[in-house]
Amino acid sequence: NAGVTQTPKFQVLKTGQSMTLQCAQDMNHEYMSWYRQDPGMGLRLIHYSVGAGITDQGEVPNGYNVSRSTTEDFPLRLLSAAPSQTSVYFCASSYSIRRGRETQYFGPGTRLLVL
């Protein structure tokens, strides 16, 4: 198993540009989520999904869109990048709480710099 994969590893954007951060998992996990991590702020939840076709907002959803058309993929879209979105982005996945196995597996992260 590849686990949770994220692409790209690093990206530089100009203010106003849009882009999609890719996340995929091959563990058949129902739950997937996106976090951003900033110094002194810890991991903050952006959006999460409990299954294909179901998404919900986390703590800091503004400026980001998600969709979940398959179990495997959970892309994060930045609609119009702003310098405040400079951060490290982590994708994570786990089984549903109904299965009693809630360990989250994290990807390696995407480092985003918005100029």
Next chain:
Amino acid sequence: SQKIEQNSEALNIQEGKTATLTCNYTNYSPAYLQWYRQDPGRGPVFLLLIRENEKEKRKERLKVTFDTTLKQSLFHITASQPADSATYLCALMNSGGYQKVTFGTGTKLQVIP
């Protein structure tokens, strides 16, 4: 408002001693609480999970306690080693509703040889 608080100051400890990290929360009713380890430039790695009806969990040199009355979890590393140096994060999922996991800010542990 909801808060998960971990000591933001780094914890320095001598090799061989027991390290104890604290996670306090307010305005949550957690179904479970997790502890993760994060090394610089890497994603967090799961260590232990403890449920709301459990008081203590152990795994090798790691021990987690959970006091829902005090709204606190303690994470212990016994016989600490320099390789245990990392940032440790607690995370919890509120009971009810969707499976939404929220993290604390983490505590950096430095084990000194």
